[in-house]
Amino acid sequence: MNELPTFNTAENGQTSFNWHERNRRRRTDRLFFCHLMDGTIADPIALQATAWRQELGLKGKTIADHISLVGLGDHDGLPEGLVELAHHIGSMIVAKPFDVSFDRLCAFGGGALVLRNSDGNPSLQEFWRNLTAVISDSPLKLFLTKSIEPHVTLLRDKVGVPKIRERAIEPISWT
Template identity: 35%
Template sequence: MNGRAGKETDMSATDRLFFALFPPAATAARIYALQQDLRVRHGLWGRALAMDRLRVTLSHLGDYVGLPPAIVAKAHEAASRVHAPAIDIAFDRALSFAGRERNMPFVLRNSEGASAVQALQRELGKAMALSGLGKFVRPYTPHMTLLYDSNDISEQFIDPVTWQCTEFRLIHSMLGQTRHVTLGAWQLGESAAVATPLLAAE
């Protein structure tokens, strides 16, 4: 039986769903090299994300016990409603997101904000609500997590990392297995909302 995991149950979540933007392979390789350099420079030895998992998350759809087909179907419906231009993404600083005693996210961000990403996240959130997935328009700071560590690293500027994002994806994360599967991809730009469902595993 598929179900949402929560405090009211002792079931442990096994599956997570989220929408995200991914850099092309060459850019991901550059970001991964930057991640390794920053780890050494600041003595960060906490859990780091693998190169193929570096991403800009747009919205979490929740954690579940088993993959819920009804939620996946609603997510596909929501994504097909989105019509948005391709997005130019630029990250020019690295810092820790404070607020936790341990495992603080060490992330890339943009000093000028990322209004186009925020606009896409808002449109996707509205589409999710229309498709019966609840309210997903929340305060949102676009970023890319590189790793998690207990050290709090203050903001620093880096050589800008840029790419043009022409699609967003629905991802199935198998919790505890460090494995992602792409359940669908939707184009941004002139051919917006054209889906490529059931892509190969990440």
């Protein structure tokens, strides 16, 4: 507890201190590294996500436009200095084109319906490990969240998605 507490007075006049008030605020800005897909890839995936949403009776807007790679935390407001640092670190990453494939539809935490790969996408995993190593050797290391398996989030539905069992799908692949 390095911060000062907040001071409250209840309607009955009783006073209290709250050491955790700041932690109760909802953090609304998630910062993460991802691979943005161009429309020739993202559009067909979004159409398929819409079909799965209807088939599975899910709610939620489709958001299939990137592969999530490395999380840098949830923030209360977008920290410009952190964004600039992440942009600088990201600009140092160089990679040759590689094949990506997703052949599993499953539920992740937070009601996320995602695409993942049963063999781990070896080339994508190598890229992900290299990216994580560069971040781990930088000031961004302090912001690294738990490890994220590279995946494509299709939509979020906190009620319906947790009931979805993982299943094989026709592979969705590109370079």
